[in-house]
Amino acid sequence: MVDTVTSLEIDELHTYWACQRAPGSAAPLPQDIQKTLLAGLRLNVLETLRYLNYEKPSYAQFEAWIRERNDGELTDASLDRLRRALAGERVGSEVGSLDHVEGLSKDDLAHWDEHGYVILRQAISAEAARNAEMAIYDHLGMNPDDSESWYRESLGHSIWVPLLRHPALVANRSAPRIHKAHAQLWGREDLWVTIDQGGLNPPEREDWPFPGPHLHWDATLAEPHCLELQGILYLADVEEDQGAFSCVPGMHRTLKQWLSTVPAGVSAQQHAHRTLTMKPIAAKRGDMIIWHHLLPHGSSPNRAQRPRVAQYMSLRPTRFAYADKWTS
Numbered sequence: 001m002v003d004t005v006t007s008l009e010i011d012e013l014h015t016y017w018a019c020q021r022a023p024g025s026a027a028p029l030p031q032d033i034q035k036t037l038l039a040g041l042r043l044n045v046l047e048t049l050r051y052l053n054y055e056k057p058s059y060a061q062f063e064a065w066i067r068e069r070n071d072g073e074l075t076d077a078s079l080d081r082l083r084r085a086l087a088g089e090r091v092g093s094e095v096g097s098l099d100h101v102e103g104l105s106k107d108d109l110a111h112w113d114e115h116g117y118v119i120l121r122q123a124i125s126a127e128a129a130r131n132a133e134m135a136i137y138d139h140l141g142m143n144p145d146d147s148e149s150w151y152r153e154s155l156g157h158s159i160w161v162p163l164l165r166h167p168a169l170v171a172n173r174s175a176p177r178i179h180k181a182h183a184q185l186w187g188r189e190d191l192w193v194t195i196d197q198g199g200l201n202p203p204e205r206e207d208w209p210f211p212g213p214h215l216h217w218d219a220t221l222a223e224p225h226c227l228e229l230q231g232i233l234y235l236a237d238v239e240e241d242q243g244a245f246s247c248v249p250g251m252h253r254t255l256k257q258w259l260s261t262v263p264a265g266v267s268a269q270q271h272a273h274r275t276l277t278m279k280p281i282a283a284k285r286g287d288m289i290i291w292h293h294l295l296p297h298g299s300s301p302n303r304a305q306r307p308r309v310a311q312y313m314s315l316r317p318t319r320f321a322y323a324d325k326w327t328s
């Protein structure tokens, strides 16, 4: 018997669960709605897919898991905003009026148009950044001043830190300046922030070479080429040689033409690896780099003295245009 008892009262969630449980049993939700649904319920995409695929919960168990994950964070007001947005209402910003919040300047916006990325200075306060930085060190059992501790097994050979809900990271997701800048770039305020992880990229050592991510796209390269934003928040100062976020500026404007130059039999990703050079972006503690998802990007080897510590997040509106086909 299909379990349809619902306490969250979000029909799309039931469809999402049914499609994961038995692919083909219901028409899948549009991709933008899936993303809104998970972000609105404060769920990380990977943790949700893992849970659904490994645990195979009933629908009631899935709802209980969502509430438990959020530990009281899912208020009636936030659920109501999500329901209204899914019903087609243009809801306002999650963090209140953005009218008097300082966002990106004219120059920042011109930089965005030309280069496809922008540095939002002091997106969060230095103190908020420091709190999140320390949360990441603590989670990994590391000491910022003890270089031996940076290579503990807790990190593995990766720069990703799957810390999702520490209060310091949660707080950063509501920073008004971050919501304002994204509202400017999207041209709307009904935004949903992803529940993304942290990152720690320590200086390279012989036994810890830079593991990537190397140059890549997270987006389909199929047309239509639509807008989506990705973001990284620096939790401490980052120099160019300190494992900085890197990208190929301007490629959001030239991608279509560049794709026509990819030789037959070679993938765009392979061709990009061989021919494109990324620019590392230095910035300060609390600054956020926002980039167009059509820019090839990655991290870079840390050749400095201290780890680069960061938090990832993206903001998207309820509905947005996207290319259905996946081409890499």
Ligand SMILES: O=C(O)CCC(=O)C(=O)O
Pocket: 199, 213, 218, 230, 232, 243, 244, 245, 246, 297, 298, 299, 300, 312
């Ligand atoms: O950590 C970085 O600098 C790059 C992040 C990245 O490649 C990504 O988020 O897809």
